[in-house]
Amino acid sequence: MAEPALEAVEVTAGYVPELPILRGVSLRAEAGKVTVIIGPNGAGKSTLIKAIAGLIPVSGGRVRHGGRDITGLAPDRLAGEGIAYLPQTDNVFRSLTVAQNLALAARRAPGATSAEALCARFPMLGEKRNERAAALSGGQRQLLALAMALAGGPRTILMDEPSAGLSPRAAQEVLELARSLTAQGVTILLVEQNVKQALRLADHCFILAEGKNQIDGPAEALLADPIVGEIYLGGRRLRA
């Protein structure tokens, strides 16, 4: 089996060490593919992505990126490892203008894409470069967040529910944009609540529940799996 771009092995993590939310979760994200993590509320999806990003202490297991152990890496060193993280909410600096947000993101890694180049790539951001991020719509803000993530030229992007709070159309656009990045070899690890939309977009899917792995497999296969459909329509639990 080829070396995965990103790998979590038996990760145990939580906000408080005595109360782990993740209990031995494992995950592999292949290079240039979209890997989605789904699961019911409280399954630990966002916690897993935050643990990988170094925002939550990992008390057990390892996280590897490109073969390098990045367990417990300080979040400000993520960019140096070729990883970008998009939080679910509050993912842009509202008090800064669009251009200032991009300039800040562009300073984080040597050889990063300049704010001007990002404005050229995303014309909407160029048009609103002098507006405060607080004035942007939800979709525009998500686009800005994605542009900021791309500034460091990441090999892997961790996205925590990028469609949250967006209109269906804006959500679709953001997810398609994420999908299009894989053509450039970027690996996407996505946490998503919109299961159908996410499974249509993804190559591989991991299902979590109660802080543990439940099922994983090709997204297409899981989309067609009647059990997965039943779980998400009826809220039934998989293996305890």
Next chain:
Amino acid sequence: MLQSFVDGLLVGSILSLGAIGLTMVMHMLRFANFSHAELLSIGAYAALVFDGLFAALAPVLTVKLAPLSVTAALALAFLVSMGVTAVSAVAIDRLVFRRIRARGEELSMVFASFGVALIVRSVIGLTFGLHPQLYSREIVFAIVVSRDPLLLIKPDQVAVLVAAVAIMGVLHLVLSRTTFGFALRAVAENPQLAQVNGVNLRRMIASVWLIGGALAAAAGVFYAINNQMSPVMGRDLVLPIFAATIVGGIGSIYGALLGGFVVGLASSFALMLLPSGYSPAVPFLIIIAVLVLRPHGLFGEARA
């Protein structure tokens, strides 16, 4: 009225400089630092020490910068005091607050800040005495700018106001034109997001203490030039500085600037309506009014 306005601007500019560091620390480190105003005292007394030192080492520096009461030695000492206070602020954080922060005890940091304030006040009192001190005993008369309405301004007041506004201008340029400034504002707004955008939080925390300390020193020296310095000046200024921070909205650097002027002007105008003995209550009233009417201040935002 006009006199009160000008006096209020002067006080406001001093409070603004003090409030900037406080608002950043309160937002980033999530604790009300009641020892912040003591940095003004450290700055004022550090300038006193270096003023004397420079005057002794180079008597030529004792020449007055007419029409001000300020000497060249004090002007130099002012710059040095900003550095000394900035380093003191970082040292206090390393010695006290960082250790408590590491244990995640935010409430303990508030109590520790009271302790730090008492220690700083006591050390200054023991070292310099409890009596008020001045940089210059020379009497500088106010200039009559206008007789109707009456407006009296001392050259020192004009210099302090100009210097404070110049410092704010430099700060504005740094905040609005440099990526360091963007990072500083980013950390004040959302430290975690700033981190994932490559901002080194430890370095920024040190920068916040350095900047906050330097600005507090400037405020302390400006206050002492226009009034006098005493070991309890930090105690007297802590409440107006907190009021300025709360008015502006915790975490908002520009809010702190504006908040300082709001509190300064309100305190000054209050003297027209109330006996001077009630004046210290004005910041309390402002804090209560803001917390009731607009809990996040003029520029602040709700946070978890």
